[in-house]
Amino acid sequence: MLNYNYLFEIIKDKDRIKLGKEIDEKYLSDAIKRNKGEAEVLVFPINNEEVSLIMKFSYENNIIVTPRGAGTGLVGATIPTNGGIVLDLSLMNKILELDKENLTITVEPGILLKDLQEYVEKIELFYPPDPGEKGASIGGNISTNAGGMRAVKYGVTRNYVMALELVLANGSIMNVGEKVIKDSSGLDLKDLIIGSEGTLAIITKATLKLIPKPKKSVSILIPFNSLDKAIDSVIKIINKNSKPTAIEFIEKDVIENAENYLQLKFPDDKGEAYLLLTFDGDEDSEVISNYNKAKEVCLNNGAIDFIILNKIEDIDRTWKIRGALVTAVEAVSEQEPIDIVVPINKTAEFINYTKEVQAKYGIKITSFGHAGDGNVHLCVIKGSMGEEEWNKKSVLLLGNLYEKSKELGGLPSGEHGIGLNKRPYFLKVTDKVNVDYMKKIKSVFDDKNILNSNKAY
Amino acid sequence: MLNYNYLFEIIKDKDRIKLGKEIDEKYLSDAIKRNKGEAEVLVFPINNEEVSLIMKFSYENNIIVTPRGAGTGLVGATIPTNGGIVLDLSLMNKILELDKENLTITVEPGILLKDLQEYVEKIELFYPPDPGEKGASIGGNISTNAGGMRAVKYGVTRNYVMALELVLANGSIMNVGEKVIKDSSGLDLKDLIIGSEGTLAIITKATLKLIPKPKKSVSILIPFNSLDKAIDSVIKIINKNSKPTAIEFIEKDVIENAENYLQLKFPDDKGEAYLLLTFDGDEDSEVISNYNKAKEVCLNNGAIDFIILNKIEDIDRTWKIRGALVTAVEAVSEQEPIDIVVPINKTAEFINYTKEVQAKYGIKITSFGHAGDGNVHLCVIKGSMGEEEWNKKSVLLLGNLYEKSKELGGLPSGEHGIGLNKRPYFLKVTDKVNVDYMKKIKSVFDDKNILNSNKAY
Numbered sequence: 001m002l003n004y005n006y007l008f009e010i011i012k013d014k015d016r017i018k019l020g021k022e023i024d025e026k027y028l029s030d031a032i033k034r035n036k037g038e039a040e041v042l043v044f045p046i047n048n049e050e051v052s053l054i055m056k057f058s059y060e061n062n063i064i065v066t067p068r069g070a071g072t073g074l075v076g077a078t079i080p081t082n083g084g085i086v087l088d089l090s091l092m093n094k095i096l097e098l099d100k101e102n103l104t105i106t107v108e109p110g111i112l113l114k115d116l117q118e119y120v121e122k123i124e125l126f127y128p129p130d131p132g133e134k135g136a137s138i139g140g141n142i143s144t145n146a147g148g149m150r151a152v153k154y155g156v157t158r159n160y161v162m163a164l165e166l167v168l169a170n171g172s173i174m175n176v177g178e179k180v181i182k183d184s185s186g187l188d189l190k191d192l193i194i195g196s197e198g199t200l201a202i203i204t205k206a207t208l209k210l211i212p213k214p215k216k217s218v219s220i221l222i223p224f225n226s227l228d229k230a231i232d233s234v235i236k237i238i239n240k241n242s243k244p245t246a247i248e249f250i251e252k253d254v255i256e257n258a259e260n261y262l263q264l265k266f267p268d269d270k271g272e273a274y275l276l277l278t279f280d281g282d283e284d285s286e287v288i289s290n291y292n293k294a295k296e297v298c299l300n301n302g303a304i305d306f307i308i309l310n311k312i313e314d315i316d317r318t319w320k321i322r323g324a325l326v327t328a329v330e331a332v333s334e335q336e337p338i339d340i341v342v343p344i345n346k347t348a349e350f351i352n353y354t355k356e357v358q359a360k361y362g363i364k365i366t367s368f369g370h371a372g373d374g375n376v377h378l379c380v381i382k383g384s385m386g387e388e389e390w391n392k393k394s395v396l397l398l399g400n401l402y403e404k405s406k407e408l409g410g411l412p413s414g415e416h417g418i419g420l421n422k423r424p425y426f427l428k429v430t431d432k433v434n435v436d437y438m439k440k441i442k443s444v445f446d447d448k449n450i451l452n453s454n455k456a457y
Numbered sequence: 458m459l460n461y462n463y464l465f466e467i468i469k470d471k472d473r474i475k476l477g478k479e480i481d482e483k484y485l486s487d488a489i490k491r492n493k494g495e496a497e498v499l500v501f502p503i504n505n506e507e508v509s510l511i512m513k514f515s516y517e518n519n520i521i522v523t524p525r526g527a528g529t530g531l532v533g534a535t536i537p538t539n540g541g542i543v544l545d546l547s548l549m550n551k552i553l554e555l556d557k558e559n560l561t562i563t564v565e566p567g568i569l570l571k572d573l574q575e576y577v578e579k580i581e582l583f584y585p586p587d588p589g590e591k592g593a594s595i596g597g598n599i600s601t602n603a604g605g606m607r608a609v610k611y612g613v614t615r616n617y618v619m620a621l622e623l624v625l626a627n628g629s630i631m632n633v634g635e636k637v638i639k640d641s642s643g644l645d646l647k648d649l650i651i652g653s654e655g656t657l658a659i660i661t662k663a664t665l666k667l668i669p670k671p672k673k674s675v676s677i678l679i680p681f682n683s684l685d686k687a688i689d690s691v692i693k694i695i696n697k698n699s700k701p702t703a704i705e706f707i708e709k710d711v712i713e714n715a716e717n718y719l720q721l722k723f724p725d726d727k728g729e730a731y732l733l734l735t736f737d738g739d740e741d742s743e744v745i746s747n748y749n750k751a752k753e754v755c756l757n758n759g760a761i762d763f764i765i766l767n768k769i770e771d772i773d774r775t776w777k778i779r780g781a782l783v784t785a786v787e788a789v790s791e792q793e794p795i796d797i798v799v800p801i802n803k804t805a806e807f808i809n810y811t812k813e814v815q816a817k818y819g820i821k822i823t824s825f826g827h828a829g830d831g832n833v834h835l836c837v838i839k840g841s842m843g844e845e846e847w848n849k850k851s852v853l854l855l856g857n858l859y860e861k862s863k864e865l866g867g868l869p870s871g872e873h874g875i876g877l878n879k880r881p882y883f884l885k886v887t888d889k890v891n892v893d894y895m896k897k898i899k900s901v902f903d904d905k906n907i908l909n910s911n912k913a914y
Contacts, residue, residue: 101692101802147639156639159616174890179800181830182604182613182871184652185883186914187895191648195641212698235558241669241739282698286743343636345558373638414639426642433631437901438644444897457643 002061004041010053016044027086030073037080044091048167048204056171058085064450067198069110069137074337075419077197077455089139102179104162106207109139126213128154139203145195147415149246152372158194165205169446179207197417198452200445214280216287219315221307222298223271227251229302230273231348234371242293247372248276254366258321261328266321267314270304325368329379338378340405341414347374353404354378361397375414402429418456459518461498467510475499484543487530494537501548505624505661513628515542521907524655526567526594531794532876534654534912546596559636561619563664566596583670585611596660602652604872606703609829615651622662626903636664654874655909657902671737673744676772678764679755680728684708686759687730688805691828699750704829705733711823715778718785723778724771727761782825786836795835797862798871804831810861811835818854832871859886875913
């Protein structure tokens with residue numbers, strides 16, 4: 001075994017290095033906790049200099065490094081599969097600069113999404129990306145190009161990253177991007193890093209774009225007799241230019257499961273399926289004019305009702321239940337979370353296909369998610385199925401789902417990333433030439449293949 | 458000299474191949490016409506198959522290929538500097554699909570921006586990127602990540618490219634992206650191609666995002682006593698969340714020059730400097746509420762007036778003059794067009810610096826451009842200066858400008874690209890590690906260095 005003593009020279013504070021059995025299990029896994037890796041060392045650097053020295057050491061000694069943020073990932077990207085060093089960036093969580101003139105904030109990667117959102121909203125600014133997991137780190141959000149509910153109106157994390165400071169595999173430091181909106185100055189290295197799941201470089205600083213905080217926000221619940229009708233309305237809502245912030249869909253049985261789990265009642269029970277819309281803006285007139293366009297569309301398209309949630313407790317209950325859908329599933333069974341993305345007009349076809357494979361394999365699938373951007377979240381639920389049967393059937397079922405998404409012009413992941421868990425499926429449905437070029441680009445950044453190796457692509 | 462006869466087997470139509478002296482000069486240069494290259498062959502392919510066969514042939518025979526669209530570039534990216542083949546994609550200009558449900562349009566790269574805009578606006582849809590040069594091709598727009606005036610509200614070309622079909626240097630075909638908003642599926646090859654100025658691959662198809670066409674649009678002219686006051690108002694307009702579509706600035710002398718050139722009168726003459734704003738939306742109330750926020754800000758910040766342009770002829774005259782600023786300069790003198798981009802709050806400082814170097818070198822610089830995104834357009838004007846003095850001094854002056862932009866946290870190009878003309882400056886102000894990685898990535902895509910080689914980075 002390699003001598004890691006040199007790390008104690010870099011990291012003066014001994015508490016920030018854990019060796020072998022001192023390493024808590026949670027640092028060897030992710031939020032799913034199913035798979036567990038192995039590592040010789042866990043390090044908590046506090047600045048880019050330490051990260052750089054750790055990478056230099058690792059590069060010289062061919063040590064695999066697995067970076068991690070808050071550990072909320074769902075695809076195994078933070079699981080150390082080849083030993084070596086786990087590089088935990090959670091202590092690098094400072095806000096470095098708020099630039100009120102250019103509307104940017106510069107942060108360390110370990111800051112949590114919820115802390116960033118709270119900080120900027122207190123001063124009437126707004127960081128639009130809003131992934132469901134508020135306890136994720138910004139570095140993690142950037143590494144998976146996290147999306148979230150507000151993507152319909154505001155776009156995804158990629159659209160808000162203006163600049164990054166990176167530590168490269170060999171320990172050198174690179175800065176990409178500036179506080180500018182337009183850039184036609186050489187190859188776009190910044191966007192290559194965003195969504196690369198820690199396979200190309202370590203993010204040590206990020207400058208993010210902010211916008212003024214919208215003064216008004218309205219949540220609306222729309223029950224339908226069938227999911228088809230609900231999904232069919234989504235395209236019409238968007239094409240009517242009603243500018244919704246979010247368009248979520250939920251089926252009745254998924255709601256009931258979450259109601260039981262939270263012991264909370266959903267504000268309505270008339271629908272077999274629901275759309276949950278939000279609208280925001282600065283003026284009541286703007287918000288009302290926008291949601292009225294959606295109202296007309298929905299009522300003409302078979303909506304049973306169009307419920308504007310006025311009471312704070314109704315809004316709270318609704319979003320608490322929406323937020324707990326996955327946890328409620330997990331409370332009763334092991335599950336495989338999927339975040340396939342398809343063109344918006346293929347959403348219904350894809351969801352109907354999930355019902356087909358559900359019947360074919362006898363495995364329950366619940367679906368919900370971001371109807372406004374075709375990002376369908378599925379929980380493929382093990383339930384009481386035996387381990388062996390589950391292992392065999394779930395792989396076949398997942399293979400079918402990924403094949404279908406490709407056929408519909410979709411992609412394996414909208415926001416969670418590929419990591420370890422989806423890698424076999426990703427490699428199967430992605431053109432070989434694309435995977436080849438991804439691997440070659442990795443070699444440019446990481447010629448010794450030490451950075452989160454054998455993940456994603 | 459190599460035998461190009463094989464090309465006549467690929468391209469059956471002889472009219473689409475020009476050899477040696479048959480090649481019209483315009484295909485050896487760009488819109489600036491200052492530099493001229495040399496090429497053995499000019500080819501006009503009409504489909505991806507032909508492009509693929511041409512690239513296979515070029516790859517096997519180590520022939521340099523210089524791709525071009527409509528030839529409206531300003532930085533020499535389309536000048537063949539190493540002989541070989543000029544690949545003109547202007548005949549590949551068809552609209553392949555309009556997808557009204559997902560709001561996308563799929564086109565060949567040679568289609569002109571104005572033709573695309575006209576086509577979609579006729580059916581009440583909207584392609585938001587709006588670079589000044591409407592005769593540019595979409596392939597060219599993608600290759601420089603063109604920005605334009607509406608970037609303040611809508612973003613740049615990058616934000617509207619959903620998928621690309623590419624022919625690689627070795628002739629193989631690659632597809633990147635899908636009709637989806639969210640993507641966390643492996644490395645982001647698509648964004649690497651956008652803005653790569655034809656150095657990585659040939660774009661043979663593009664799927665672009667559309668939005669519903671805003672029903673209302675208002676142009677507003679705001680005279681100020683000084684440019685400083687005008688620019689200072691810009692940040693306040695944005696931070697007030699008034700959602701302008703475009704914020705342009707123009708100085709009086711630049712307007713006068715264009716007035717003389719066009720023999721047209723600008724609607725106002727009270728200001729030393731002007732902001733020209735547009736607002737759009739679906740409802741009058743929304744547009745009015747937004748521009749009233751800007752009105753309050755401007756009048757509190759020293760604006761002489763706030764002129765809402767109601768007459769169609771006033772709007773026409775204003776935008777005609779705005780559109781002719783560069784042409785008017787070029788009518789009287791050779792000039793070097795610059796499109797440096799700086800953080801918005803550094804715009805005034807940068808423009809003031811241009812006045813300093815103007816005095817220092819005795820070279821006239823006019824400035825105008827996109828105040829809302831820090832993208833400053835400068836014309837560095839030769840005037841009556843002798844050739845030798847101009848060659849010496851203009852290089853020093855440009856060097857100063859690029860150094861200053863770096864110091865202010867800016868970048869060499871916001872939307873025109875680097876090409877040939879800005880390359881020495883780009884290489885000087887860009888960190889060596891970034892340039893190294895760009896070159897290494899180029900080697901992944903183009904190991905024989907045949908695609909638009911020695912351009913940009």
